Amino acid sequence: MAEKYWIEDLRQKVTGLFSELGKANRLNEKAFIKAFMEKYPEDYNALVSEWEQKVIKFKKKNRRGHPVTHPIRPEKILSNMYRNYYYKFRKKPGQKSRRKRNIQKFISEMENYGYPAYVAENILNREFKSDMINQKWVTDVSEFKYGVGEDDKKGKLYLSVILDLCDRRPVAFVYSTRNDNPLVFDTFDKTVAANPGATPLLHSDRGYQYTSKAFRRRILAAGMTQSMSRVARGIDNGPMKGFWGLMKREMYYGKKYKTKGELMLAIEKYIDYYTNKRVQRNLGVLTPLEFHEQKLENIA
Structure with missing residues (x-):
């Protein structure tokens, strides 16, 4: 879910814009949407980006070919914002406020739709080669399941x-x-x-953890540069996807883990094997640790 600060910041911008248009006597729905797009293009692009992602996600159709569900368009969101503020600040004497469609409901809708607090550009741009240690990092989260029999306690590890x-x-x-x-x-x-002291480029997908305000603060505090994959472009984080595929082929697929502890131990053993014993052709038939130590010797 999107962080509160982005929505609160958005609400402040809308309030200020509403006041400006009101003073200029240009307060109408079309003028409000146009002014928001021109004055705050980054916020509007964030709405558009998330809308495109939801469109891809909800392409499932029923038997008649109609979408099962569909996200709210960015223009519709801005239209709702305008109407909420209009009825809140510009209602005529005796006119009832539209409490069911007030700004608090808009905030909860935004959070439920999972709009991101921060979206970075795809700076990595599929340039996966790096000549220096701690120059480019990639990250991701993957799911593993345990518990196979009826009597086994089933669960997931991330x-x-x-x-x-x-x-x-x-x-x-x-x-x-x-x-x-x-x-x-x-x-x-x-x-x-x-x-x-490492300040690499850190690339990830657009998972809600990576687009949160708290994670952005960590990136800035560490002096790093943040990069994110484009919508529905898993190949933008190709090395990470390749790592998951290799790992699951060699220690997960075709094997059954009855307990969480058994799966945790298997994960730790595999990462130790991958780092210290598994040679890679792209590293000159060296293990990742051997290649790492060779790079450190060259720097020294």
Whole structure:
């Protein structure tokens, strides 16, 4: 869900714009939408971007070919905002306020639709090669299931990993039973603690953890640059997707883990094997750790 601060900031901008148009005697719905698009293009583009993502997500159709559900268009959102403020501040004497469509409902609708607090450009732009350690990092979260029999307790584990594109080494990883903000934030904090002074480009998808205000603050505090994949372009984070595919082929698919502890142990063993024993052709038939140490020797 989108962070509160973005919606509160948006509400302040709308209030100011509403007042400006009212003083200029140009207060009407079309003028309001046009003025918002011109004055706050970044906020409008964020709405458009999320709308496009929802359109792709809700392309499922029923038997008659009609969409099962459909997101609200950005123009419709702005139209609702205008009407909410109009009835709140410009209602005539004796006219009832439209309490069911006030700004508080708009805020809750925005949160439920999951609009992002911050969306970064695709700075990485599929340039996956890196000649230096801690120059480019990629990150993602993947799901693993455990519990196979009727008597087994079934559940899920979510694994968050940050990968260095120079040596393809997992810089840090954290797993949890919940795919939430603490999972991603703990992975980031663990990585920063292990690499003090590193200021790489960090690329991710547009998951709600990465577009949150709290994660953006961490990026800025660490002096890093944030990059995000485009909507419905999984290949923009190709190395991370490749890592998940390799890992699941070698330790997950075709195997059954009865308990959470068994799965956690298998994940830890595989990452240790991948880092210290599994050679890669792209690294000159070296393991990620050997290539990492070779790079450090060259720097020294």
